[in-house]
Amino acid sequence: MNLGRFVRATAAVQPGAEAVVAGESRLTYAQLDEASDRLAAALMDRHGLVRGDVVAVLGWNCAELVITEVALYKAGLVRAPINARLGVSEVHDVLADAGVKVLIADVDHIDLVRSALASVTVDTVITIGGASDLGISFVDALASVERRAVDVECSEADTAVLHFTSGSTGKLKAAVHTYGNRLALIRKSLMHPDGYVGPGGREILAGPITHASGMPMMGVFRAGGCVIVMRTWDPIEFLKTVEREKATHAFVVPTMINMILAVPDVGRFDLSTLKHLIYGGAPMSPARIRAAWKHLGPVLTQGFGCAETTSVVMLLSTDDHRRAIEDGDEELLLSCGRAIFDAEVRVVDEAGAQVAPGEIGELAVRGPDIAHGYHNEEALTAETFRGGWFHSGDLARYREDGYIFIVDRKKDMIISGGYNIYSVEVEAALLQHPGIFDAAVIGVPDEEWGEAVKAVVVPHPGVILDEVEVIEFCAARLSRLKKPRSVDVVSSLPVNQNGKTDRRAIRERFWTADGRRVA
Structure with missing residues (x-):
């Protein structure tokens, strides 16, 4: 092959057909x-x-x-x-x-x-x-x-x-x-009509094509469509590109949709050629989904996948969105969809057995598109890929009709603007601060970024911490994407039965009223 x-x-x-447009x-x-x-x-x-x-x-x-x-x-x-x-x-x-x-x-x-x-x-x-x-x-x-x-x-x-x-x-x-x-x-x-971009089809790839945004590319080439590559992200340029290039499809993360909706008078752009706006990679609130449906048209499709799955393994189709928004099945807006084609998805307990509908378990996936492991990481591979299944670390439930609902994460990963950020990396930077005794980092709901990085810190006795100074301290040691967006100063951090910092307890008060935990 x-x-x-x-x-x-x-x-x-x-x-002579156009294959690539890039600037x-x-x-x-x-x-x-x-x-x-x-x-x-x-x-x-x-x-x-x-x-x-x-x-x-x-x-x-x-x-x-x-x-x-x-x-x-x-x-x-x-x-x-x-x-x-x-x-x-x-x-x-x-x-x-x-x-x-x-x-x-x-x-x-x-x-x-x-x-x-x-x-x-x-x-x-x-x-x-x-x-x-x-x-x-x-x-x-x-x-x-x-x-x-x-x-x-x-x-x-x-x-x-x-x-x-x-x-x-x-x-x-x-x-x-x-x-x-x-x-x-x-x-x-x-195979799926929402993602097929054949002759005459033109798909905008708005994020880094080295990673998730580039995943659709070879499928477009096999079908005979055209990929339109944006050098870097800009919401107005995206809208102009849809209009100028008569794009039929686009692949974005929810943060990009949030920025598009914030463009004044977004309706002045001609988006009539757009058939499917495919999003994924971060949380997106039902309110924002409804707003996008209203202002951008009935074109939304949500895909769920990750680095280990290679491609989308679950899909909330445009028809699913229509069913939720126009036909009253509102719970679907909290779902990441159902397994598609040869991907098998289960919600399992610690022993790997499937739990009953409505019960919480870990999301596990298998299929021909699932990676077999990690490069030079034998222990992590053995822990994550077990019995032929990829164990995602996401906690989920499912309905009897197969729709999956992610409710939390076993791992402490934060997804902000489609990028993965891990708490321990930010915490390591915080603990270099001479005034910080202890720290925990969590993701909190954010309408623009899906999740925002929040630092919860305990100062050394007698130290008064300044939020802006702490953020600047981290910015000097981390990439811009990883620095905290906000800092809470507390007297102590909660611990679990094992004496470890209980990030879930810290996170809970920020997410309780949000309805949707994770996209």
């Missing part, structure tokens, strides 16, 4: 096929890569990242995407842990790359947007070889992507996506 064949097949039947760049299928062939050949012939070698990518959304993904599939290589908002130490950790041979990065991140490479070595750096002292430019890499049709035979068990995300200790971990997992993702995107 080779996933790059899907682009080649579409290019054969509609070579000023526009690629037909013929151009995408040729550019990805050239990059694949350059990586193999000029830089000596062979099937299974690892290539890392780091940069803002652009056409070159799309070309790179297709090229790596064609060459049977492993892609290690790096979040463009990570810091030097985190980029270093990815490069070292993945054993990266080639790094493809944009010039905006070249200083970050230079700092990371001071303590880890990669064989080759290719820069998007021009040459640098670290390596050749992307354009020169493509021009360095004659085009040939690269088509390396892969097995379904071969690793395709090392999908890095924060772990429960704050350490980056990588879910291992095989070529079989990625094939299942493509197949699923072709």
